Amino acid sequence: MNTQHSPEEKLWEYIDGISSPDEKTMIEQLLQNDAVWKAKYQELMEINQLLQSSDLEAPSMRFTKNVMEEITKLHIAPATKSYINNKIIWGLGIFFIIMIVGFLIYGFGQVDWTVQNDTTITDKLGKIDYSKFFNNTLVNVFMMINVVLGLFLLDNYLSNKRKQYRKEM
Amino acid sequence: MSTGLNDNEIISKVLNGDHEAYAGLVNRYQNYVFTLTLRMIKSREDAEEVAQDIFIKAYRSLSSFRGDSKFSTWLYTIVNTTAITFLRKKKLDIHSLDNEKVFEVADSQDSGLRANLVEQKSKVSMVNNAIALLNPDDAQIITLFYKAEQTLEEIAQVLGLETNTAKVRLHRARTRLKEKMETHFAEEVRDLN
Numbered sequence: 001m002n003t004q005h006s007p008e009e010k011l012w013e014y015i016d017g018i019s020s021p022d023e024k025t026m027i028e029q030l031l032q033n034d035a036v037w038k039a040k041y042q043e044l045m046e047i048n049q050l051l052q053s054s055d056l057e058a059p060s061m062r063f064t065k066n067v068m069e070e071i072t073k074l075h076i077a078p079a080t081k082s083y084i085n086n087k088i089i090w091g092l093g094i095f096f097i098i099m100i101v102g103f104l105i106y107g108f109g110q111v112d113w114t115v116q117n118d119t120t121i122t123d124k125l126g127k128i129d130y131s132k133f134f135n136n137t138l139v140n141v142f143m144m145i146n147v148v149l150g151l152f153l154l155d156n157y158l159s160n161k162r163k164q165y166r167k168e169m
Numbered sequence: 170m171s172t173g174l175n176d177n178e179i180i181s182k183v184l185n186g187d188h189e190a191y192a193g194l195v196n197r198y199q200n201y202v203f204t205l206t207l208r209m210i211k212s213r214e215d216a217e218e219v220a221q222d223i224f225i226k227a228y229r230s231l232s233s234f235r236g237d238s239k240f241s242t243w244l245y246t247i248v249n250t251t252a253i254t255f256l257r258k259k260k261l262d263i264h265s266l267d268n269e270k271v272f273e274v275a276d277s278q279d280s281g282l283r284a285n286l287v288e289q290k291s292k293v294s295m296v297n298n299a300i301a302l303l304n305p306d307d308a309q310i311i312t313l314f315y316k317a318e319q320t321l322e323e324i325a326q327v328l329g330l331e332t333n334t335a336k337v338r339l340h341r342a343r344t345r346l347k348e349k350m351e352t353h354f355a356e357e358v359r360d361l362n
Contacts, residue, residue, distance in 0.1 A: 008340075008344070009340050012339075012340055012343065013336075016321075018321070018336075047343070047346070047347060047350075050292055050293065050295075050296045051296060051311065051315040051343075051346075052315055053292075053293055053296075054293055054296045054297050054300065054315065054316065055293055055297055056200040056201065056203075056204045056316055057200065057203055057204040057207050058199075058200050058203065059199055059200070059203040059216075059217050059220060060217060063195070063199050063203070063217065063220070063221065064192055064195045064196055064199060066221055067192075067195050067221050067224045067225065067228075068189070068191070068192050068195070070221065070225050071188060071191060071225065071228050072188070074225065074228065074229055
């Protein structure tokens, strides 16, 4: 880009107040001593003042009303933290962690670590007996139903919260 | 109403569920947004529709306004993108600043406007009419600088340019405006001197 500024460009920068201190001093001297620069400056100042005094256009009287009517149908995309209860998230997390840790303790507790003749650790883990907890189909079905119901209730709770949030908006 | 509140306070209210508070921002900026849009799009009817769309877009994404810049700067960025999208959809030309044909096209635009020139003698009307004859890019940058109270840095942010490029564009836009005034409003310009 051409860095050589024309006199007009220098004058605009001076009028806009973005000239460097050196240029400002130089232009002020020119405006005092040079009739051409002075005439140009006055011409540009006139345009500048006209531009500053130019009118803003106004939209129709119903503008704000129209916007607000449209807005009532909309919602700001809310931050997820505003409609998800952290206590539930923590509760679910703690529940699953306790379950996993419990099963691990129970499982590792069954393994006889002193016996050396088993070849691999996977063999030892494969011998863990969970039949105490999951011993028949009926229990498995019962647990599955509970999980589905739990998810259904959780979904219900979250939808109610969301509806409540929207109503508040 | 939220007339006494500053922009950020109104935004907080809106984000906390008081959506009626948004009317305060619409009232405050509607003339700025409408003027900018009108000067880019040229048609009053289309500009009103696009300006409404701009405020609706701004409302929907209000939670993404982080307050790093002024709300007006953020809003004018939406004005810029929405108006450009509209112009592209309408297949109107968005001329580059270096395209000399812009003058010819601007001359052919809004011939009804020039028909009223005899009646519109005031200096302010002359400037508004001259701006209306500019291409959208020039009209936009002049409006952002003079009417929307944006600094060159903020204009650069709105238009996605370097500050120096914005400065050069503003200078060229003013030069073209001056030429328009001298060409189409010679009598009024003579009265100025």
